[in-house]
Amino acid sequence: MSEQARVVDVAFSRYDGPRGGRGGAIWSLAHWSALRALGARRGWKAKVIPIALTLLAFAPALVILGLRALLGTSSLTNQVSKALPIGDYETAIAIVILVFSVVVTPELVCPDRRDRTLSLYFSTAVSRADYVVGKALGALLPMLLVTIAPPLLLWTGDLLFAHHPLGYFQQHSGDVPKVIAAGLLIAGFYGLTGLAISSLTGRRAFAIGGYLAFLIVPTIIGGILAHALNERFLRLLAFAAVPLQASRGLFPGYTDRGNIGPWVWAATAVELMVVAIAVLAIRYGRDEP
């Protein structure tokens, strides 16, 4: 390099442009949390289970639509389309939704506590309330992938395969808001309860175990006691089934073996979500991160 030459550093510039508010920070938390939970930008091991479960959630819709495409105008078409009514879709894939929530929700909050990242977040413009809202959104977004997207795909496919799509739309357009409402309820329930239990530990394995215990143990105890004491409301302890029963009530042909009623299931789901929010508020509401 000659004596006249000099290195001019142009790689660092000042930023004086507009800055986003709380909403932007919350969305950023939700966005990155959802990506992380789905295994994006991580190794293939982190991606396999969420992708496999998502595919399983879509499988019934894809099979039915595939058969309809193959059968064309055959007389079997009607039977195939009635094999899985849209209102029963979430119940049919209930185990997939449950496992998906068990896999996804601990990934949203456990690493932050384990790596002590909370203090880093709270040193920015993110408040504790912002953090909880961001993480709840981060749980909701991936959950919607398995609660709303598959039945909507089935509905769209049925519309396209219908002999009279316009007539089908006029007759079944009311199903769309019901599918969305049911999906939001299920996603919100599993997302919030999963987050609340996961927030109690920094260990992912403990969070998964705790969440499974929360969903399964009361269900077993409630079933046994309801049978032994002949008290139908004890069936409400079947926490894993609470949002599914509540959402099923939105659609025609609702049957409830316990004769409890969809509104009671819905009220129980809301109560449990409120408890989950309270747990999160207490867990993250302390003065010191």
Added chain:
Amino acid sequence: MTEPAEGAPLIEVEGVTKRYGKIVALDDVSIATTDRAVGLLGANGAGKSTLMRSMLGLIRPDAGRIRVMGIDAGRRSWDIRRRLGYMPEHSCLPLGMTARDLVVHMGELRGLPRREAVLRASEVLFQVGLEEERSRLIRTFSVGMRQRTNLAQAIVHSPSLVILDEPTNGLDPAGRDEMLALVRRLSAELGIAVVMSSHVLEDVARTCDSVIVLRDGRVAATQRVDRRTAVERGDVRVRVVGDPDAFAAAARALGLTVRADDGWLHVVGADADAVLRGVRDAAVRSDTGLRELGQAGPTLEETLIGAIG
């Protein structure tokens, strides 16, 4: 937030007290500084981290008031945290993220639009020397690389002031040197004011314009840092063989200031060149010999020890 007016204090701390039960973390601390790089020096438990977290509004003092770049830290802590950068002392990086993703994310959390956050993440990772490793998971980083990532996330949003809590903690000598050079660059070249804590005087002396010593939650001393040696400032002391009065007279005749002190002659000139040439010429003219020649004045350490008492 705009830059503070010329001469306006960067940080104003007025009578701040913070207690944790019976422990007094900060005891009536008052500071006002306009320097662009300020070091908080003190032993563990002296109150450095508590003071820094109070500046960010993360801790509410029991008494007193803090203003950072003119903003009240108690009332507008959200605004301060969005604008300032903070590098926590302990490891707190999400190990499952890449350096690039983390820095983008932290930029967004501090209000940068996504596109700008992505651009600036590349810039700051280049600045801290991690441009080649930006796509690696933080889990795979060495301690030094993690500290540099920590620094990158603190400056990604172009803060006017960055608060660094013990940035050299856990680093080996080479990593420490690199980190100190980076910290000095922030205020000297990149235009970012720095408040840095350390329990090592040399770290503060190398990177800061002034040092505030905390002890038991109180301000024990405040001192400006002059990185030049006494010789560079034109301040030496000599011991001569022969007549010291003749040497002093010859030196004064050459325009130097001379003061006798306990067998030594303190000689002060305009700069190092002037004083060293003057000493040489005065020795020749007064026909004296130089027995000892060294830098005069107390070191920063001596000054601080004297101030602390």
